[in-house]
Amino acid sequence: MKHIKVLGSGCASCKKTMQLLQDVAQSKGVDVEIEKIEELKEIVAFGVMSTPAVVIEGKVVHAGSVPSRSQVEAWL
Numbered sequence: 915m916k917h918i919k920v921l922g923s924g925c926a927s928c929k930k931t932m933q934l935l936q937d938v939a940q941s942k943g944v945d946v947e948i949e950k951i952e953e954l955k956e957i958v959a960f961g962v963m964s965t966p967a968v969v970i971e972g973k974v975v976h977a978g979s980v981p982s983r984s985q986v987e988a989w990l
Contacts, residue, residue: 915945916990921957921977922965924950930980931966938986946990 918935922928932948939946951957957965960974967977970989 915947917971918946918948919951919969920948921951921960921962921967921969924952925965927980928966931968934980934983934986935968938983939990942987942990944990 916939920928920932920935922931928950932950935946935948938944939948951969957967960967960969962974962977964978966980968975968981968989975989976985
C-alpha cells in the first residue's frame with residue numbers, strides 16, 4: 915500500500931488533486947491510503963510553500979499545481 919498525503923487548504927485544486935490520485939489508483943489497481951493535510955504547520959514542515967502538494971512515502975513529489983494524469987500514473 916502506498917501512503918499518500920495531499921497538502922493544502924481544501925481549495926478546489928486540492929480536491930481535484932485528491933480525486934485524480936484516487937481515480938488513477940483505482941484504474942491501475944493500486945492500493946493507496948490518501949490523507950489530506952490542511953494544518954499550515956504540517957504543510958510547512960514538508961518545506962512546501964505552494965499548494966496543492968503531493969507527498970508519497972514521506973517525499974514531496976509535486977507542489978504548486980494539480981499534477982497531470984501522466985505524472986500520477988508514473989508515481990503509482
